Amino acid sequence: MNPPRTVAEALAAARALGVERLDAHLLLSHLLARPRSWLLAHGEDPLPAASAEAFAALLQRRAAGEPLAYLVGEREFHGLALRVTPAVLVPRPDTETLVDWALELLPHGSVSPSEPARRVIDLGTGSGAIALAIQHRRPHAEVQAVDVSEAALAVAQDNARRLALDVTFQRSDWWSALKGQRFHLAVSNPPYIAQDDPHLAALTHEPLSALTPGGNGLLALEQLIQPAAEYLLPGGWLLLEHGHDQGSAVRERLLAAGFLDVSTRRDIESRERCSGGRRPG
Numbered sequence: 001m002n003p004p005r006t007v008a009e010a011l012a013a014a015r016a017l018g019v020e021r022l023d024a025h026l027l028l029s030h031l032l033a034r035p036r037s038w039l040l041a042h043g044e045d046p047l048p049a050a051s052a053e054a055f056a057a058l059l060q061r062r063a064a065g066e067p068l069a070y071l072v073g074e075r076e077f078h079g080l081a082l083r084v085t086p087a088v089l090v091p092r093p094d095t096e097t098l099v100d101w102a103l104e105l106l107p108h109g110s111v112s113p114s115e116p117a118r119r120v121i122d123l124g125t126g127s128g129a130i131a132l133a134i135q136h137r138r139p140h141a142e143v144q145a146v147d148v149s150e151a152a153l154a155v156a157q158d159n160a161r162r163l164a165l166d167v168t169f170q171r172s173d174w175w176s177a178l179k180g181q182r183f184h185l186a187v188s189n190p191p192y193i194a195q196d197d198p199h200l201a202a203l204t205h206e207p208l209s210a211l212t213p214g215g216n217g218l219l220a221l222e223q224l225i226q227p228a229a230e231y232l233l234p235g236g237w238l239l240l241e242h243g244h245d246q247g248s249a250v251r252e253r254l255l256a257a258g259f260l261d262v263s264t265r266r267d268i269e270s271r272e273r274c275s276g277g278r279r280p281g
């Protein structure tokens, strides 16, 4: 195919490769640093050869399944523009269910001076999406986040700096570096896809360690639940994202670990997506 000479030809080339119209628009507006509305009004504008080549390369990568978020380096999550790289899972709208539940459990505004700030921990923070969304909506909370991956922590810290959100980051394999600390609320979107889930085979561009713990997919969820009471204040909550078919397994494990008020919430597609409970006291 000849390189596209105009904006309209570039978008036609995307169609020919089977790249979705919205993705093609977002890639081209990223490349030209123009809003989407500009593309629509300037179809006949000539496209510089360098842009045409760069766009063709991005289209090839998108057609091969690379997430759009990695190609443009950014993804919106719960109203925040987050930078993402292949070192972190691309934040998904499913996870907004977890954030909304966390926000319900945290008071709006400042608590009375006699009460301590609500202490929140996000375990396996990746891009920082959950921790940053909570800190953004609850500026009086004291939000911490951990990840085992230094590369992920660098992305999360960069996001916190860009968004001017005061989340504290630390390297930790789940709870291991948090000995002696107690939180009002712990949240996590751990790897939970089962090793033999066909869905996993399609997710080759994201870090495998963020997607699956191996086996039946429950290992990381168990590692989070089992010691959780030791790190929660009396009455503190643990909220976990999980696979659509793992709700009953996660509720069972929460109940076995002594949690109360155990329940599950559904994501925007109405699949069981998050379960949580409260430590007695």
Ligand code: GLN
Pocket (backbone or CB within 6 Å): 089, 092, 094, 189, 190, 191, 192, 193, 199, 203, 210, 211, 212
């Ligand atoms: N929800 C993601 C997916 O199924 C997986 C995220 C995760 O394992 N935590 O694509």
